[in-house]
Structure formats: structure tokens, C-alpha cells
Amino acid sequence: MLNQRQRDILRAVVDDYVSTAEPVGSRTLSRKYGLGLSPATIRNALADLEDEGLLRQPHTSAGRVPSDQGYRVFVEELMALSPLAPSVRADLLRRQAEAEDLRDLLTQTARLAAVLSGCTAIVRSPRPAGARIRALSLVPVTDRELLLVVISSTGAVTHRQVLLEEPIAPEEVAALALGLQQHLLERPLDALTGRVLEGLAERMGRHRDLIRQVIGRVETPDDAVVIAHTAHLARQPEFQQRVDGLLDFLDRPDRVLRWMQEVRGGSPSPGAVTIRIGAEHRDPELQGCSVVAASYTIGDEVAGEVAVLGPTRLDYATAVTAVSALAAGLSEVFGARLPGEGRQ
Amino acid sequence: MLNQRQRDILRAVVDDYVSTAEPVGSRTLSRKYGLGLSPATIRNALADLEDEGLLRQPHTSAGRVPSDQGYRVFVEELMALSPLAPSVRADLLRRQAEAEDLRDLLTQTARLAAVLSGCTAIVRSPRPAGARIRALSLVPVTDRELLLVVISSTGAVTHRQVLLEEPIAPEEVAALALGLQQHLLERPLDALTGRVLEGLAERMGRHRDLIRQVIGRVETPDDAVVIAHTAHLARQPEFQQRVDGLLDFLDRPDRVLRWMQEVRGGSPSPGAVTIRIGAEHRDPELQGCSVVAASYTIGDEVAGEVAVLGPTRLDYATAVTAVSALAAGLSEVFGARLPGEGRQ
DNA sequence: CTTTGGCACTCGTGACGCTTGAGTGCTAAG
DNA sequence: CTTAGCACTCAAGCGTCACGAGTGCCAAAG
Numbered sequence: 001m002l003n004q005r006q007r008d009i010l011r012a013v014v015d016d017y018v019s020t021a022e023p024v025g026s027r028t029l030s031r032k033y034g035l036g037l038s039p040a041t042i043r044n045a046l047a048d049l050e051d052e053g054l055l056r057q058p059h060t061s062a063g064r065v066p067s068d069q070g071y072r073v074f075v076e077e078l079m080a081l082s083p084l085a086p087s088v089r090a091d092l093l094r095r096q097a098e099a100e101d102l103r104d105l106l107t108q109t110a111r112l113a114a115v116l117s118g119c120t121a122i123v124r125s126p127r128p129a130g131a132r133i134r135a136l137s138l139v140p141v142t143d144r145e146l147l148l149v150v151i152s153s154t155g156a157v158t159h160r161q162v163l164l165e166e167p168i169a170p171e172e173v174a175a176l177a178l179g180l181q182q183h184l185l186e187r188p189l190d191a192l193t194g195r196v197l198e199g200l201a202e203r204m205g206r207h208r209d210l211i212r213q214v215i216g217r218v219e220t221p222d223d224a225v226v227i228a229h230t231a232h233l234a235r236q237p238e239f240q241q242r243v244d245g246l247l248d249f250l251d252r253p254d255r256v257l258r259w260m261q262e263v264r265g266g267s268p269s270p271g272a273v274t275i276r277i278g279a280e281h282r283d284p285e286l287q288g289c290s291v292v293a294a295s296y297t298i299g300d301e302v303a304g305e306v307a308v309l310g311p312t313r314l315d316y317a318t319a320v321t322a323v324s325a326l327a328a329g330l331s332e333v334f335g336a337r338l339p340g341e342g343r344q
Numbered sequence: 345m346l347n348q349r350q351r352d353i354l355r356a357v358v359d360d361y362v363s364t365a366e367p368v369g370s371r372t373l374s375r376k377y378g379l380g381l382s383p384a385t386i387r388n389a390l391a392d393l394e395d396e397g398l399l400r401q402p403h404t405s406a407g408r409v410p411s412d413q414g415y416r417v418f419v420e421e422l423m424a425l426s427p428l429a430p431s432v433r434a435d436l437l438r439r440q441a442e443a444e445d446l447r448d449l450l451t452q453t454a455r456l457a458a459v460l461s462g463c464t465a466i467v468r469s470p471r472p473a474g475a476r477i478r479a480l481s482l483v484p485v486t487d488r489e490l491l492l493v494v495i496s497s498t499g500a501v502t503h504r505q506v507l508l509e510e511p512i513a514p515e516e517v518a519a520l521a522l523g524l525q526q527h528l529l530e531r532p533l534d535a536l537t538g539r540v541l542e543g544l545a546e547r548m549g550r551h552r553d554l555i556r557q558v559i560g561r562v563e564t565p566d567d568a569v570v571i572a573h574t575a576h577l578a579r580q581p582e583f584q585q586r587v588d589g590l591l592d593f594l595d596r597p598d599r600v601l602r603w604m605q606e607v608r609g610g611s612p613s614p615g616a617v618t619i620r621i622g623a624e625h626r627d628p629e630l631q632g633c634s635v636v637a638a639s640y641t642i643g644d645e646v647a648g649e650v651a652v653l654g655p656t657r658l659d660y661a662t663a664v665t666a667v668s669a670l671a672a673g674l675s676e677v678f679g680a681r682l683p684g685e686g687r688q
Numbered sequence: 689c690t691t692t693g694g695c696a697c698t699c700g701t702g703a704c705g706c707t708t709g710a711g712t713g714c715t716a717a718g
Numbered sequence: 719c720t721t722a723g724c725a726c727t728c729a730a731g732c733g734t735c736a737c738g739a740g741t742g743c744c745a746a747a748g
Contacts, residue, residue: 025711038721043712061711061728101505137483141495149493149503151485159493159501161445231591234578243587247575369740384692387741405699405740691748698741704734712727718720 002052002073008035009045010054011078014066018315021237023063068278068312071290075275075316082317084325096329097336102126102155105333106226109306109326114229116322117292119310120250123226124260126154126296126303126334131189138177143167152189154298154334158223224257236311238288249285259283263293264305270297271327273320274305278312288312292319294327298334306330346396346417352379353389354398355422358410362657365581367407412622412656415634419619419660426661428669440673441680446470446499449677450570453650453670458573460666461636463654464594467570468604470498470640470647470678475533482521487511496533498642498678502567568601580655582632593629603627607637608649614641615671617664618649622656632656636663638671642678650674 002010012033016024026039026046035042046064049055054070057063066074084092092112099105106123113121135151144164151157168176227250234243249255262282266274273294278287292314293307306327308319346354356377360368370383370390379386390408393399398414401407410418428436436456443449450467457465479495488508495501512520571594578587593599607620621634636658637651650671652663 023711027711039711040713040721040723041719044720047713057712059728060713061726063711135483135485135491137481137493139479139481139493139495141479147479147493147495147501149481149483149491151483151491155505157491157503159503161499229592229595230574231588231595234587234591240584243578244575247578247591248573251573251575367740371740382692383740384694385690388691391742401741403699404742405697405738407740689748691746693746694744696741696743698739700739701737703736706732706734708729708731710727710729713725715722715724717722 002049002077005035005037006045006049007078008033009042010049010066010070010074013046013049013055013064014071014074014078017065018313021313023058023065025063028063066313068280071277071312071316072280075277075320079317079320081320084321089325092325093329093332096326096333099333102157103226105330107228109330110226110228113306113308113322113326114232116326117308117310117315117319118232119308119314119319120230120233121228122256122260122305122307122309123228124257124304124307125156125224125226126298126330127189127224128154128298128301128303129188130299130301131156131303132186133184133189134186136177136181136184138173138180140168140170140173143169146173154303156223225253225260227256233309238311238313242285242288245285246289249283255283259286260293260305260307263291263307264295264302270295270300270302271331273324275316275320290314290316292316292323294320294323296327296330296334298331303334304330346393349379349381350389350393351422352377353386354393354410354414354418357390357393357399357408358415358418358422361409362659365657367402367409369407372407410657412624415621415656415660419621419664423661423664425664428665433669436669437673437676440670440677443677446501447570449674451572453674454570454572457650457652457666457670458576460670461652461654461659461663462576463652463658463663464574464577465572466600466604466649466651466653467572468601468648468651469500469568469570470642470674471533471568472498472642472645472647474643474645475500475647476530477528477533478530480521480525480528482517482524484512484514484517487513490517498647500567569597569604571600577653580657582655582657586629586632589629590633593627599627603630604637604649604651607635607651608639608646614639614644614646615675617668619660619664634658634660636660636667638664638667640671640674640678642675647678648674 009029012029012035013024016028016032026042029035029042030037030039046055049070050057050064054067054073055064056067056070058065083089095108095112096105099108102125106125110121110123113119113123132153133150134153135149137149139147139149141147141161144167146162146164146168147159148162149157149159230247230250233239233246239246263274263276266276271294273292275290275292277290281287281289281291288311289309290312291307291309293305295302295305297303306323308314308323310319353373356373356379357368360372360376370386373379373386374381374383390399393414394401394408398411398417399408400411400414402409439452439456440449443452446469450469454465454467457467474497476497477494478497479493481493483491483493485491485505488511490506490508490512491503492506493501493503574591574594577583577590583590606626607618615638617636617638619634619636622632625631625633625635632655633653634656635651635653637649639646639649641647650667652658652667654663
């Protein structure tokens with residue numbers, strides 16, 4: 001276990017390295033941080049911390065750098081969280097509440113997270129397991145072309161084109177819509193995929209094929225994540241040589257989505273902040289990266305996450321405050337529209 | 345004016361520099377390209393080309409590098425375009441035709457352009473001046489919440505939430521929708537903004553405010569451009585130091601959109617390929633970049649562009665073939681659905 | 689008049705060695 | 719247990735040097 005001095009010194013090392021990106025040595029620590037200890041004493045402590053595996057030395061005669069494990073201890077035991085000023089918090093919430101629709105809300109949230117943390121931000125669209133179909137409509141486009149519009153209880157609007165073999169009359173469209181509504185309204189979104197629809201298709205007689213076309217994705221991975229300010233990643237000195245790999249990763253929404261889901265798996269409790277550091281990531285592109293994610297809720301259910309992505313040398317305290325505040329804001333905005341109300 | 349030899353040599357310099365990213369000297373040219381000339385002769389020609397402003401020397405005793413103006417001459421007079429193999433072309437068209445909806449179509453097209461050219465690709469959503477409102481529907485979500493769905497003749501679907509002060513009955517919604525349809529169907533999309541709506545609002549009696557809410561953007565800039573494979577930009581050696589500026593630019597859809605529109609302004613003829621090189625860009629971030637854009641059409645009208653973005657040292661011939669083929673593909677896919685038909 | 693070989697010159701690059709400075713570990717004294 | 723001192727290590731910076739790629743110019747050959 002670490003004693004108080006070691007904790008102070010580890011904290012100082014992380015603080016200094018986060019702000020300078022340079023290995024930090026005993027003299028710097030003695031001078032810049034009010035530890036009241038001589039460099040020699042600090043050296044002993046540093047050596048101990050290195051034995052514990054919390055610090056690394058890039059080479060002999062360089063300063064120390066936190067290891068992934070060191071960051072882990074830092075975020076779990078040492079980090080001093082300073083809450084946002086109430087005025088800032090209010091400002092964030094106001095901006096979120098002002099969003100014009102779901103997409104705008106997520107985009108704004110991602111941008112705010114990126115600006116606050118100085119990192120690339122990622123927001124996962126709300127997709128609570130309990131999301132239900134709140135409204136459903138068939139819009140006739142031409143006499144053999146319909147648009148199916150589905151609105152979920154999260155406020156997500158998805159639409160899908162349906163091409164028909166033969167013309168359909170407006171009254172028939174209305175009847176069909178009514179039938180669909182009777183069977184699907186208030187059912188879970190999952191009802192739009194798989195066997196439920198197959199069963200429904202059988203019962204719908206001649207429009208069986210129409211229903212079949214609806215089976216499948218109602219939302220693409222492209223819509224499922226919003227990414228903001230990839231430029232921040234490119235600015236990190238440690239990523240100069242590997243920006244392309246990271247961008248390549250972020251260019252693929254499906255991978256990002258799977259990864260977000262996996263990160264969230266680590267901590268299923270609502271509102272919690274998950275931090276994943278460096279080697280704790282499975283994907284090779286993400287070595288040297290850390291992610292800080294906070295989940296937001298709709299009702300009592302975890303619906304999605306607000307996350308920031310940066311080098312392991314990231315300002316965890318700021319990141320945690322930022323994603324917490326923004327996730328809480330999302331929960332609030334969603335909560336303000338009680339079940340039965342909606343938000344596009 | 346350039347003589348044949350100078351043209352051959354300029355072409356060789358561009359070819360070599362594009363593939364190696366290294367300044368190219370007289371000996372390399374004499375050896376690798378079948379010019380049948382000694383290095384000394386080539387040196388004379390190189391000096392002439394430099395006097396003309398078509399080549400630059402990074403420093404004395406380095407090889408030559410094409411100047412922006414040199415690339416300009418290259419693309420206008422020297423470039424050898426090799427058409428795509430019919431099988432590849434057919435494959436592209438097949439992939440485009442298979443797209444499930446407008447968004448998927450644009451995303452796939454952008455990805456194909458990026459892969460073919462090895463550059464970052466940008467596709468601008470179709471927005472022909474003549475686009476009309478093909479279908480319009482009001483979907484009741486709750487008793488004081490409606491979703492307005494608008495489908496344009498390009499197949500773009502946009503939706504916007506409308507919050508009401510007081511509850512509205514389903515029959516009233518239907519009547520309102522009918523009223524809107526009568527006034528707006530087949531009118532230009534512009535009718536959804538500005539004074540047309542103001543006039544309409546007056547006539548709609550108590551639902552005036554509802555109409556007012558609809559005024560404004562029907563499509564955000566976020567939807568207007570699709571960007572693929574930003575990682576390719578980060579891979580270019582000349583951008584190592586400035587990836588962040590470029591990403592910052594691409595992170596802002598509104599700027600990208602304005603820029604695309606400006607680039608297209610250069611060549612208004614349908615189907616044409618526009619090339620903008622280095623200093624020809626106004627934005628400082630884009631110095632050292634070139635863009636190759638081909639417009640696609642709906643009917644006879646220019647609707648949008650397929651573009652690739654890379655360093656000035658880019659493979660213009662490949663880029664031109666790629667964007668031309670993909671833009672033609674888009675035109676074809678849009679053309680196949682005649683006016684009156686639609687595509688989500 | 690054009691082409692070409694030769695030659696002197698320039699300049700970036702990489703290797704080498706040197707110095708400097710930051711940092712360490714160890715030891716002995718306080 | 720703390721700290722001052724000391725010897726040691728190593729990266730980074732700097733000047734020197736040789737090398738090589740490239741140039742411009744000139745005079746001779748075609």
C-alpha cells in the first residue's frame with residue numbers, strides 16, 4: 001500500500017506530466033510542488049513507486065512518467081475533482097435544452113465535451129433496452145413508394161423507403177398504417193426486427209412483402225455515434241506518428257460503436273463514469289489512449305454515453321467533470337419530457 | 345509556350361514527385377523516364393521550366409518540385425487519363441445502385457472515392473435549385489407534439505419537431521396536413537423558408553405559430569456533406585505538422601459546405617471536373633492542398649459534387665477518373681428514378 | 689544551333705565526437 | 719529517516735566532416 005508521501009508524489013508526477021508532456025524529475029517536483037522535501041528524498045519515493053509499477057523511466061537519467069497502472073491509481077484514489085462553477089453548469093444545460101432535435105442535441109453535447117476537455121469527444125445515441133415505438137406512420141410518396149417513419153420513445157426519428165411491386169391506393173395505405181400501428185405501437189423497438197415482424201407479415205395478407213422490407217436495421221451505425229473535434233487528437237505530441245491509425249478507427253462508426261458498448265460494459269450502473277486507460281483497451285489502435293465515459297439515462301435506464309478520448313496523459317479530472325456534467329444534462333433533458341411526451 | 349521536350353519533362357517531374365514525394369533531379373529523369381536525353385540537357389530544360397514558374401527548387405542543389413502553376417499546366421495539358429476498366433466501372437455502379445437510401449448512397453460513394461483515390465473524399469448532398477417538395481406529412485406524436493416530414497424530389501427526407509401550445513385533435517392534424525399539402529406540394533424547397541411561409545401562416549388561422557416554427561432550416565449543414573477517410577490526409581508526409589488544422593476545417597460542416605459551393609462556382613457546367621490547386625484556395629488551412637471535384641446531376645441540373653482532397657502532390661489522373669465515375673454513377677442512379685418516382 | 693561531357697560549386701544529410709545538463713542511485717553524515 | 723554530496727548515465731544540442739545529389743556554366747562535339 002502507498003503511504004501519504006508516495007501518494008502526494010504520484011499525484012504531483014501525474015499533474016506535472018499531464019501539463020508538460022515531459023518526463024518529470026525529482027528536482028522539478030521538489031521546486032514546483034510544496035512537498036517540503038529535498039530531491040534526494042523524492043528520488044527514494046520515486047524509486048519505490050517505480051518498483052510498485054506505477055511509474056516508468058523512458059530511459060536511465062530521464063525523469064519518471066506514470067505507467068497505465070499509475071494513472072489507474074491516480075484516477076481511483078488521488079484525483080481531486082473540482083466541480084464546475086454553477087454558472088458554467090447552467091450554461092451547459094441551457095445549451096443542451098436549446099437543441100432543436102435529437103441530432104442537434106447530441107452534436108452540441110459532443111462539441112461541448114470536446115471543448116471542455118480539450119479532447120476528441122464521442123456521444124452514443126440513446127438506445128435504451130426499453131425504448132418503445134411511440135409513433136409510426138406511412139407517408140405515400142408516389143403510388144408505389146412509401147416512406148415508413150418510426151419515432152421511438154427516445155425521440156429518435158428513423159425512416160425507411162419501401163418500394164412496392166404494384167401501385168397502392170391512398171385508402172389502402174391508411175388501412176395498412178392503422179394495422180401496423182395497432183400491432184406495433186408501444187412495443188419495444190426490437191419488435192421492428194426479427195420474428196415479430198415475420199409473424200406480422202403473415203397476418204398482413206397481400207402486403208407481406210412490404211413488411212418484410214422493413215425487417216432489418218432501423219438505425220445505421222452511422223447514426224449511432226457522434227464524434228466531435230478529431231483535430232484535438234492530432235494535436236497531441238505523442239500521437240504525431242500515429243494519427244492515421246486513430247483516425248482510421250474513428251472513421252468506422254461500427255467499430256466505434258462496438259467499442260463504446262464494450263467500454264460501457266465495464267460499469268453498468270447508471271450515471272457512473274468509466275475510465276479505461278492505455279493497455280486496458282483491446283484494440284491495438286487505442287494503445288496509449290484513455291477514454292473517460294459517463295452514461296446518461298432515460299427514466300431509470302442507461303441509454304447511452306458521453307465520452308472523451310485522448311492520450312493516457314490526459315486531464316482526467318477535467319474530463320470526468322465535463323462528461324459527468326454533460327451526461328447529467330442529457331439525462332435531465334430527456335427526463336424533462338416525461339414518458340408520453342417526445343422530442344424529435 | 346512550352347515545347348514538346350519541356351512538356352515531356354514537366355510531365356515526368358510531376359509523375360515522379362507524385363509517387364516519391366522527393367524533389368526530382370535531372371539524373372533520375374534521364375534514367376527512369378525514356379526521354380533519350382542526357383542529364384545536362386534535362387538541366388537546361390528544368391531551368392527553363394523554373395523560369396516559367398512551373399517548377400520550384402526547395403533549395404539550391406536539391407531537385408525540382410512542381411509549383412502550383414506547374415500542376416495547373418499538368419492537369420490542363422499534360423495529364424494522361426486512363427479510363428476505368430469496364431468491370432470496375434460496373435462494380436462501382438452496382439454498389440451505388442444497391443444503396444438502401446439517400447444517405448447510404450452518399451456514404452458509400454464517399455468511401456469508394458476515398459479508396460479509389462487514396463485521398464479523403466467529400467460528397468455534397470443533392471440540392472438542385474429546382475428541387476421540389478414531393479411529399480409532406482404531419483405525424484402526430486402526442487396530442488401536443490407533431491413531426492413534420494418533408495420529402496424532396498431528390499429523395500432527401502427531413503423532419504422537424506413541432507411543439508404546440510395546446511392539444512390538437514387527430515382530425516385537426518389531418519386537416520392541417522391537407523392544407524399544407526395543397527399549398528406546398530410541388531413547390532420549390534425554398535418555399536419552406538422565408539416569406540412564402542409567412543404568407544401561408546397568416547392564412548392558416550389559429551395554427552399560425554405552428555407554421556412559424558417550421559420556418560428556417562429544413563436541412564442542417566451536418567447533413568449536407570459526407571466526409572470519408574480523413575485518415576488518408578494524416579498519412580501524407582507533407583501534412584504531418586498540420587493535420588490538426590485540416591481536421592479542424594473538416595470538423596466544421598458549415599465551412600466545408602461553403603467551400604464546396606465556392607469550388608463548384610468555378611465551373612458551373614454540369615458533369616465537369618473542377619480542380620483547385622494549392623494557393624488557388626482562399627482558406628489558409630488549405631494551402632498545400634488540392635481538390636478534385638466532379639458534379640453530378642439530377643435531370644439536367646447540377647445537384648451536388650463528389651470531391652477528393654489531398655496534398656497538391658496528388659495523383660490527379662486517378663482522382664479525376666474516380667470522381668468522374670462516381671459522379672456519373674450518382675447521376676445515373678438519380679436519373680433512373682424518373683421525376684415522380686422517389687428514393688428515400 | 690543543339691547536345692553533351694566535364695567541372696566546380698552548393699547544400700542537405702548522416703556519422704562522429706564533444707559538451708552540457710538533467711536526472712539517477714548510492715553512501716555517509718546529520 | 720532525511721539530506722547533502724558524488725559519481726554515473728544518457729539524451730539533446732552543436733560543430734565538424736565527408737558524402738552525395740544536384741546545380742550552373744562552359745567548351746567541345748555533332
